[in-house]
Amino acid sequence: MRRALFASGLALAAVLLAAPSIAAAGEKVIWADNLDEAWQLAQEHQRPMLVFVTRSNCKYCVRMKSQTYANEQVAREVNNRFVPVMVNSQTAQQLVTKLDIKSFPTTLVITPDYYIVEQVKGYVSPTELYRRLGTCEERIAQLPATASKLK
Numbered sequence: 001m002r003r004a005l006f007a008s009g010l011a012l013a014a015v016l017l018a019a020p021s022i023a024a025a026g027e028k029v030i031w032a033d034n035l036d037e038a039w040q041l042a043q044e045h046q047r048p049m050l051v052f053v054t055r056s057n058c059k060y061c062v063r064m065k066s067q068t069y070a071n072e073q074v075a076r077e078v079n080n081r082f083v084p085v086m087v088n089s090q091t092a093q094q095l096v097t098k099l100d101i102k103s104f105p106t107t108l109v110i111t112p113d114y115y116i117v118e119q120v121k122g123y124v125s126p127t128e129l130y131r132r133l134g135t136c137e138e139r140i141a142q143l144p145a146t147a148s149k150l151k
Helices: 002-025 035-045 059-068 072-081 093-098 126-134 136-141
Strands: 049-054 083-088 106-110 115-121
Touching (some): 035 083, 049 059, 049 093, 059 126, 072 126, 115 126, 115 136
Parallel strands (some): 049 083
Antiparallel strands (some): 049 106, 106 115
């Protein structure tokens, strides 16, 4: 009886200790679906906005969403450092036209003061996106020399 109780306690402790890593493994990007609301949040929190521009029936858009943005390291980075918003090119036509976006998916990092510090065209792997997002902070610190202004 004691052994069974001890084993049960040990199993419970193992589950409780593993719980944080289980939660982290399931981390997903928390996407805003409204560009204006995301922009307002970026302004309020003084965080860059990550804009993922997709297109209907785009297999690389689906692949990037299901592989790259589903990667827990990428998701954590995006959620912690950016205001992420996913927009469809047909509903964000003004943005697509203004930025002359011609390939999909396209990922943009835009600062609260309207500087574009990163533009990733097409599908990229989780490793590549993580690397590119990691350099944004340094480039933001060097503004305006390294980026074009949106407004």
